[in-house]
Amino acid sequence: MLEFKNISFKYDEDPDFIIKSLSFRVDKGEFISIVGPSGCGKSTVFRLICKLERPFEGDIFLEGRNINVLGKGYIGYMPQNDLLIPWRTILQNSSLPLEIKGGDMKRVRNEAEEMLQSFGLEKYKDKYPRDLSGGMRQRVAFTRTLLTGSELLLLDEPFSALDAITRLSMQEWLLDKWSKLNKTVLFITHDVEEALFLSTRIFVTDGSPIRKFKEIKVDLNYPRTRDMLDNPDILRIKAQLIEELKRGIRL
Template sequence: MAEPAALPGFETLRAGLAVSLRGVTKVYDSGVAALGPLDLDVRKGEFVSLLGPSGCGKSTALRLIAGLGAPTSGTVGIAQSTSGTRAGHSIGFVFQEPTLMPWATVRENVRLPLKLSHAQPAGANTRVGEALAQVGLTEFAGAYPRELSGGMKMRASLARALVTDPDILLMDEPFAALDEITRFRLNNDLLALWRNLRKTVIFVTHSVFESVYLSQRVIVMTARPGRIGAEFRIDAPEPRDEDFRTSAGYAGYCRKVSNALAPSYSGQS
């Protein structure tokens, strides 16, 4: 879990916003300009996908929002946590790899953020149970990572991010390594979870199809240094299901997003 208040540039935002980036750039010590300038607002409870080619700064932007680094210039604004603290556990992060401790059970892997924050055991047990139930892993609480499928490992990683009840959920290509059937199932489960919890979700992906299916808004980023090349609001009926995935409306959105993404892969921006 991130502690963004420890970094410069974090401020209280205007009502309704969860995240606000203003003029954000990132230049690494090697001299590589990875990102920006980037301006982006994300509303509370919104599901936004960042879509773009490899190396365009999608993950860099996510890590700056999480407080896992500081921008070279610009400001990163994060709304005050609804728990009343400025940072605390207001952000949950799901990485591309599950990064589970192989020697610990699913239950203990999910408990880790609470253990690190010295949560009371009774309350921690309740939160772990709730998080496992939210991702459908209650029956596998005592299993070890080696006993889980790839999809179940990612569910455990998601439960670990949810266990602190964060306001903002950052997801860095969490389903990229999964087979198509598992990926579709987890997409559906993630949308159901988002509808129930109404977290703010910022989701990084390479997949046009995944971004359109999941998101209220798709942000298409240019090739490095990443900037916003195009933005699409996906006005589709809720809840989204397989009917939407096979609809003409879905195909139309995918075509528009693909066309906007094409210049980034051809070296134009």
């Protein structure tokens, strides 16, 4: 589905590389979480996949095609500071990716309405983002991401601003959508338990610059329940992950 081949990247303003000869692969249908210390370059990985930044060297392939040859709208990206546009209604926010792609406005509207309905959000369609709770706004942002039609969804800390209980229910909501829609998800989080609960595999960054992801397979079946996280193997992985993340924090 997605392949990084020897990607190196630095920001112009910065003397140092933040990604150096990074290679990895994600298979179709996987749910991959990326965890790593703040500022190590996780969001930058997403910005490279979206062509918001260009690699210094290396190539990125999506379903076997170099992303350089792909046109707009090939990716579903939910950025870290999501942002719904305040002056557009929920329906107008959701339909944005379809509008950008172009096409008949009536069809665009119908498709966005159908998606909102299937997520139980239809009653909010004429409201504005300020009228919705944080969890609801994240659902709308996710709907908008899905409406790009992309098979690969990049979700950058989508739940970090939510309270603990809403966050748990959003995790379950997301897993349910992922399993029904057969999408491939790349998900950035700082929350180790969230990564374990959601993912088929977890990619852990190995410091700065990122040269390699340490890949951890989460051997649990779906559908998942919270008590599965009490499995001794999972508890061991959790302790190890927390230790590695603590080591990576530069104070």
